[in-house]
Amino acid sequence: MGCRKVLTLERLQQIRKEHRPILEARVGEAGNADINEDGSIVLNGDYYKKQVRIALKNCGIINPLMIEDYIAVDGYSALANILFNKSSGEIIDDMMASNLRGRGGAGFPTGRKWNEAFKYDADQKFMICNADEGDPGAFMDRSILENDPHSVLEGMAIGGYAVGADKGFIYVRAEYPIAVKRLRTAIEQAKELGILGNNILGTGFSFDIELRLGSGAFVCGEGTALIESIEGKRGMPRTKIHRTAHKGLWQKPTIINNVETYANVPVIFQKGVDWFRSIGTEKSPGTKVFSLVGKVQNAGLVEVPMGTPLREIVYDIGGGVQDGKGFKAVQTGGPSGGCIPAHLIDTPVDFESLGKIGSIMGSGGMVVMDEDTCMVDVARFFLEFTVDESCGKCVPCREGTKRMLEILERIVSGHGEDGDIELMEDLSETISKASLCGLGQTASNPVVTTIKYFRDEYEAHINEKKCPSGSCRPLIKYFITEACIGCTRCAKSCPVDSCITGKVKERHVINQDVCIKCGTCYEVCPVKPVKAVVKG
Known part of the structure; x- marks a missing residue:
């Protein structure tokens, strides 16, 4: 790339001033949003009335392939302000005060995690962005990476400055080929402009980011399986002798946060801790992004304040x-989550409310199920x-889940x-307590x-050989x-010869x-009452 001039704070402000009117004109012409003077974006339409967008605030508004668009909505202003006005300790104090909890599923306080790595002395430290989104029906992280990649880069750079890391990896x-392409473009643009690389804004702080592509292993x-994969090993969890904040990537202090967590970081430092806590x-401040899918009218990404009732998400936003069928359940947290019934x-x-009823926040999958859904089959x-x-590394997970699946397959097949129910309950307890990760x-x-x-649905399947929802073939x-x-x-449509017989204009038999x-x-x-489904 050759020699380049160090980007100055004045030049960054100039880019913002020059490009803001261009972006405002483009957004105004589209008519789907308005940009306020402080750079915040208000989306138009009923779908967004009860949403509060922090992680998704730029998605669908800016051109992700133009770094100038991101700068025009105050992108990289938080990083610039921090580099000139805050110490590492002050950044971590603010993060701890914000109580931003990890949006990848576990909900561990981000500030506490950063503080552990900050206090641990080492010759090198790393920042990792976990973008290995693998839940069925989940596309929260992908949307941010594809539509607002610079927010993740800025969040990682802020974290790197806070803990003393000079290297980051996005796994x-x-x-996600579009996300990969746009991340690469964003990293190249940030390096070319001087936002990433050596001596950022002339402050002496250096931070670089590389991509690592995963092969689809859930x-x-x-975290530790991800680290093993980056190191070139088979992706399998480590025994948790040390926290990754102490000994992570190549046994160096390592911070791992997911995409949505990093996307929140710049906004917290732009608008302040008190604003975020409001x-x-x-105990769970801020917003959460969910991919609302399943038997819901308005499927898509939603971002709502923590504490929003499920009913509001499913009906007021999801339609x-x-x-017109009845709501039966919603599954939150992906394959690791739980199914929440209609009466709840x-x-x-x-984090707390979902935990009390046996589910988890997870990374943000939310699958709506109607009255025709068989919960045993789910x-x-x-x-x-x-x-x-x-x-397959540990026996409880490798063997225990197989045995449970065999039981479930027997149940749904009659x-x-x-x-069987009691056996699965015993297996569940053992697996949850003894599994490695x-x-x-x-x-x-x-x-x-x-x-x-x-x-009652399990009992109907076992005792009466019936599927109450009529969906188990x-x-x-x-x-x-x-x-x-x-x-x-x-008879003409049946794929089995001679399965349905009968003469024209006479009753047929299966x-x-x-x-x-x-x-x-x-x-x-064509006459729906003609074909009835009998459960049993």
Whole structure:
């Protein structure tokens, strides 16, 4: 890249002053948002009325491929102010006072983590951004990386200055090619401008960032497995003898925060600790981003203050359940989370409240389920994912989750036995207490919560060989009532020869011995009462 002039504070301010009107004009022309004088952005539309955007504040507004756009909305102003006006200790004091808790799932206070690495003496320290987002249906981190990559770079640089690190790594999934491309562009632009690299803003502080691509292993979302992967080893968790803040990457003090956590950091220093603490709850301040998916009208990313009731997220923002069906449950926290039933829909969404009812915040997945969802099959689905993603290092996770999955598969196929529920409860307790890392320790949460809140569905599957929701195929029987008009559409669409027989304009009959229970006949029938589903 050759020699370059050191970026000055004056030049940074000049870029902001010159480019702000250009961005405001572009946003005004689009008509989807307004930019205030302080650089804050207000999005238009009912979907955003009850949202408060901190981590997502620039997403969809700025051009992620233009560093000038980020600077125009006060990007890198927090880093500049810190480098000239704050010491490392003051930064950490502010972070501890903000009580920003890790948005990756565990909710550990970011300031406490930074303080541990700051106090630990070493010749080199590292900052790592955990962008290995692997939960089914989750796309919070991807959206930030694709639409506002500089916020993550700035947050990492602030953390590096605070703890005394000069090197950062972003561990991102290779399955996110757009995010990878835009991160690379952002890093190159920041280096070219002088925001990253040596002697940033002439202050003597140097900080560089590199990308490391993950290969899709869910377990690498766990901190020590991620570190092992960066070091070129197989991604498997370490035995927790030392905290990573003391001995992490190459046995050096290492800070690991996720994408959303870093995206919050610059805003805290722009607007102040008191402003941040005014949002959310006392123990869980700020906002949380969720990917609201499943049987909900308005699926997508939402960012709400901590403590917002689930009902408000599902109905006021999400528009309620699709097709006017009844709300049955919502699953939070991805494969490691729990299923929350309808009678707890007024639960506030924060670390403490979700923990009390057996679920977790997780990285922010939120799957809405309607009245037709089988909760036993939901537990099976998430446990199947966990079994596939287990690294196999420890026996409780490797073997225990397999045994639980085998039981669940028997239950949903109509071969459940007395004692299966109790056996899974015992296995869940053992797995959660004896597994090496968080993947195994929380793997049984979907099973535990569905047994707790939907035990009657398990009992119906086992004792009556019935699926109350009518979604477990082995427990479904399709038949044709006397209201059949004999249109023959079911017989023509059935993938099994001679399964459905009957003459034109006469009632048809389904051969239960060869029926594969695919549901095609039920779907194509023009007279819906004709095909009934019998559970049992």
